[in-house]
Amino acid sequence: MDQHTTAHTARDADLKIADKTFTSRLILGTGGAANHAQLAEAITASGTELVTVALRRVDPGASGSILDVIERCGVELLPNTAGCFTAEQAVRTAKLAREAFGTNWIKLEVIGDEDTLLPDPVELLDAAETLVRDGFTVLPYTSDDPVLARRLEDAGCAAVMPLAAPIGTGLGVRNPHNMALICENANVPVICDAGIGTASDAALAMELGCSAVLLATAVTRAADPALMAAAMRDAVSAGRAARLAGRIPKRHLANASSSFDGMADL
Ligand SMILES: CC(=O)[C@@H](O)[C@H](O)COP(=O)(O)O
Numbered sequence: 001m002d003q004h005t006t007a008h009t010a011r012d013a014d015l016k017i018a019d020k021t022f023t024s025r026l027i028l029g030t031g032g033a034a035n036h037a038q039l040a041e042a043i044t045a046s047g048t049e050l051v052t053v054a055l056r057r058v059d060p061g062a063s064g065s066i067l068d069v070i071e072r073c074g075v076e077l078l079p080n081t082a083g084c085f086t087a088e089q090a091v092r093t094a095k096l097a098r099e100a101f102g103t104n105w106i107k108l109e110v111i112g113d114e115d116t117l118l119p120d121p122v123e124l125l126d127a128a129e130t131l132v133r134d135g136f137t138v139l140p141y142t143s144d145d146p147v148l149a150r151r152l153e154d155a156g157c158a159a160v161m162p163l164a165a166p167i168g169t170g171l172g173v174r175n176p177h178n179m180a181l182i183c184e185n186a187n188v189p190v191i192c193d194a195g196i197g198t199a200s201d202a203a204l205a206m207e208l209g210c211s212a213v214l215l216a217t218a219v220t221r222a223a224d225p226a227l228m229a230a231a232m233r234d235a236v237s238a239g240r241a242a243r244l245a246g247r248i249p250k251r252h253l254a255n256a257s258s259s260f261d262g263m264a265d266l
Contacts, residue, residue, distance in 0.1 A: 010244050015189060015211055015212050016189070017137075017139070017158050017159050017188075017189055018105075018137045018158040018159075019137075020076075022049045022050060022212075023049065024046075024047045024048050024049045024050075024233070024236075025206070025211065025212040025213065025236050025237075025240060026046055026047065026048045026202075026212065026213055026214075026215075026232055026233055026236045027048060027050045027051070027052065027078070027191065027212060027213070027214040027215075028042070028043060028046050028048045028050075028051050028052070028214070028215070028216065028219065028229070029051075029052045029214060029215065029216025029217075029220075030051060030052065030053050030066055030216065030220070031054065031082070031216045031217070031220065032168075032216055032217050032220035032221050033220040033225070034220070034225075036064075036066065036068075036069045038220075038225050038226070039066070039069055039220070039225075040069050040072060040073055041225065041226040041229075042219050042220065042225040042226050042228075042229040043069070043070075043073045043075060043229070044073060044226075045226040045227070045229040045230040045233070046219065046229035046230070046232060046233050047233045048075060048233075049075050049076060050075060050076050050078050051070055051073075051075050051076070051077060051078065052077075052078045052079070052080045052107050052214065052216075053066055053067070053070070053077060053078070053079060053080065054079075054080050054081075054082035054083060055079050055080070055081070055082075055093055055096055055097045055100065056082065056083050056093070058100075077101055077103065078103075078105055078106075078107050078139070079094075079097035079100075079101050079103065079105070079106060079107065080106070080107035080108075080109055080141075081093040081094055081097070081106065081107070081108055081109050081110070081127075082109050082111075083109075083111075084109060084110050084111065084127075085110065085111055085112075085120070085123070086110065086120075086123050087110060087123040087124075087126035087127035087130065089110075090108060090109070090110045090123070090127040090131075091127055091130050091131060091134075094106040094108070094127075094131055094136060095134075098136070104135055104136050104137055105136070105137045105139070106131060106136050106137070106138055106139070107139045107140075107141065107161070108124065108127055108128055108131065108138050108139065108140040108141065108157075109140075109141045110123040110124045110127050116166055117166055117167045117168070118143060118163075118166060119140075119141055119142050119143050119163070121142070121143060121145070121148050124140055124141075124142060124148075124152070125148070125151055125152065125155060128140050128152055128155045128156075128157055129155045129156075132155055132156035132157065137158045138155075138156070138157045138158060139157065139158060139159045139161055139191070140152050140157050140160060140161060141161045141163065141193050141194065142160055142161060142162050142163070143162065143163060144162040144163055144164075144174070144175045144178040144179055144182065145162075145178065146178060146181040146182050146185060149162060149182045149185070149186060149190070150185060150186075153186060153187060153188050157188065158188060158189075159188050159189040159190070159191050159211075160182065160186060160188060160189075160190055160191070161190075161191045161192070161193035161214060162178075162179060162182050162190065162192065162193065163192075163193055163194040163195050164179070164192050164193075164194060164195035164196050164201060164205060165194065165195025165196075165197075166194065166195055167194045167195065167217070168194075168195075168217045169195050169197075170195065170196070170197025170198070170201075170217060170218055171195050171197060172195065172196065172197050172198075172200075172201035172204065173192070173195075173201060173204050173205055173208065174195070176204065176208055179192065179205065179208045179209075179210070180208045180209055183208060183209030183210055184209065189211035189212060190209065190210050190211055191210065191211060191212045191213065191214050192205035192206075192210040192212070192213045192214070193213075193214040193215075194214070194215075196213060196215040196218050196232075197218055198218060198228075198231075199228075199231040199232055199234070199235035200235065201218075202215065202232050202235040202236050202239060203235040203236070203238050203239035203242070204239065205239065206235075206236055206238075206239025206240045206242075206243055207239045207242050207243050207247070208243075209243060212236070213232070213236050215232060218232070219232060
């Protein structure tokens with residue numbers, strides 16, 4: 001296979017996390033959606049196959065809940081432990097989610113404080129180790145720290161999910177260098193999670209080597225959520241293609257794109 005064919009095949013390759021494969025590399029969070037109809041439109045437009053929901057925001061038994069939207073859209077549910085501040089709370093929430101939704105997949109969030117909503121690295125690692133031991137497929141939301149990402153992978157997490165920027169800020173990838181380092185060193189999928197503001201942020205995350213992007217606010221609070229969801233779908237796809245295509249090295253000085261050789265002396 002030549003290089004061209006290899007890059008094309010890689011672009012079309014599915015995203016594999018633990019024992020599941022996904023065609024889409026965009027994961028959608030549901031927080032902030034104005035109503036269920038808008039959320040359904042955004043999910044469909046995004047092309048996502050995986051949607052996260054906070055256990056504390058759902059009553060699994062109630063009809064007309066967000067779960068109905070997810071079912072109608074034909075996408076998979078990834079419960080998360082949003083709102084947990086300690087490993088103990090997160091482990092308890094994950095176990096409740098496993099019972100309620102019949103899945104051992106969990107997006108692990110253990111938050112350090114209410115102002116920054118940044119992950120608490122000590123509690124996060126503790127919770128991840130406990131949940132992996134208990135048979136969960138753990139996808140931890142983490143800071144953009146390459147050492148912590150490695151420790152989470154070593155603990156047996158199925159993916160690592162470093163933040164682009166704090167949740168809901170829309171600031172985009174704040175530390176591209178760290179994000180690239182995490183991607184270079186990881187042997188599990190790296191999913192850029194939180195802080196994406198617009199399509200170019202999602203494209204950059206993929207260009208840096210991420211396997212997928214998870215975002216919520218940029219879509220749910222956009223003026224036109226479905227249109228932004230479609231833009232994110234295209235951005236993730238374009239960013240991945242650009243990564244695989246191999247970007248040109250950046251140069252300090254100009255470099256003529258057409259050669260000066262053979263030009264007539266005027
Ligand atoms: C960790 C967390 O809560 C994020 O996954 C959030 O759901 C998405 O963050 P944004 O709303 O910034 O995209």
